[in-house]
Amino acid sequence: DAGVIQSPRHEVTEMGQEVTLRCKPISGHDYLFWYRQTMMRGLELLIYFNNNVPIDDSGMPEDRFSAKMPNASFSTLKIQPSEPRDSAVYFCASGTWAGGGETQYFGPGTRLLVL
């Protein structure tokens, strides 16, 4: 398996523009997670899905952020409108239940810079 795939790997945009981040989880995994990482706040969970259904979105910063998972092999995280404080590395992870615990496998991340 190719692992979790994220695109784009880098994104530079201007304030106010819409940004869409994409994720393809590992086949067979029934959990999908979106994280954000900054120097100030570290690694934060934004939202996670189980069997394509959003379970907990309490980490989503505000209404400008939205996430969807239309099927088991694809998810998007959208920011509209984007702001400079959204600049961060966004990670997607997928997971499944194994050996008495849940293991998450992370993608390479999307580095977002909002000017």
Next chain:
Amino acid sequence: DAKTTQPPSMDCAEGRAANLPCNHSTISGNEYVYWYRQIHSQGPQYIIHGLKNNETNEMASLIITEDRKSSTLILPHATLRDTAVYYCIVREDYGQNFVFGPGTRLSVLP
């Protein structure tokens, strides 16, 4: 908030064992201990997890104290490629969030 406490940084000589401690004094009976690491500019990588018993895999060993209030991740023969931030995470069965604290920055020195 993270339920674990880790030293902010550690050094280890190449080829020697790296022992990374983690305190989780408030752990409850159904919470697992997970270890992940993040090499610079990459996504976090799963290493190992356990509940009560010590665990070993191809990457590392996890030693959990009998009272489960602390654990140690052991990299038996550290290499330069093991230089990374190591996160110790405590969480219940699925349905709970992973909370990543600041972790321990391990530097393996030649």
